Amino acid sequence: MPTPATKPNPDGRETRAITRGLELRAAGEGEGRTATGYAALFNVETDIGGYWKETIAPGAFTRSLRERDVVALHSHDTGRVVGRKDAGTLSLREDDTGLQFSNDLPDTSDGRDLAVQIERQDIPGMSFGFRTRKEEWDETVDPPRRTILEADLFEITYTAFPAYPDTSVGLRSLEHARAERRHIPPAHQLAERRARQAQMERGIR
Structure with a gap:
């Protein structure tokens, strides 16, 4: 039976990548190019390093898209922003397939380069950064x-x-879920308890 779990590290961020064809279209006369595609796919099982299989449930990003700003980056570089949800240059929506995006590429070196790289298929897909709730x-x-x-x-x-x-x-997270199921503390909590116990024993001596 599936074991519900919460993230033991509230700041833990993860990244995943998909290789799925990106599309490029004219945004309008004299308005540059728009990249479209999927940044994440729902109900597609992915092998994560041989440790576990993973799927993203439909609607996983609904709350985030309603409450958070999201940026489009080049190569995970926060200094190379090519779109932003709150600025209206990046739109994101969920459908039956996954997380669909439309990004009006800027008239910058990164934006122009991306248009060429997507058209040539040098950029094969997308990656996304997230934190599980x-x-x-x-x-x-x-x-x-x-x-x-x-x-x-x-x-x-x-x-x-x-x-x-x-x-x-x-x-x-898996360690945390297993500990909750067995009603025992995760390994890091056990280590902390042992350290406190050793300190107490040294104090007694």
Whole structure:
């Protein structure tokens, strides 16, 4: 039975990448180019480093899109912003497939370069940065399955080299879920208890 879990590290951010064709169209006469595509896909099972399988549930970004600003970046570089939701240059919406975006590329070197790179297919897909708010772990299967039910979205990124899935935050979350199911403290809490106990013993001596 799936085990509900919450993120043990509230600041833990993760990144995922998808390779799915991007499209480029004219924004209007004399108005540059607009990139469109998907930054995340729903109900698609992804292998995360061999540690677990992961899917993103439909509607996982609904709250985030309503409450948060989101930026479009080049290569995860916060100094290379090419679109922003609150500025109206980046639009994001969820549909049955996933998180769809439309980005009016700026008339800057990055924006012009991206238009060429997307057209040439040098940029094969997107990456996105998020923090999980609600999730479920199912350990009745091997490897375990993680379903992301709700997530804070921070960025979408154009990248020529989709990053290998990071696992540190997810592994801590799995450890936390297992500890909750067994009613025992996670490993980091056990380590803290042992350290406090050692300090007390030194004090007694």
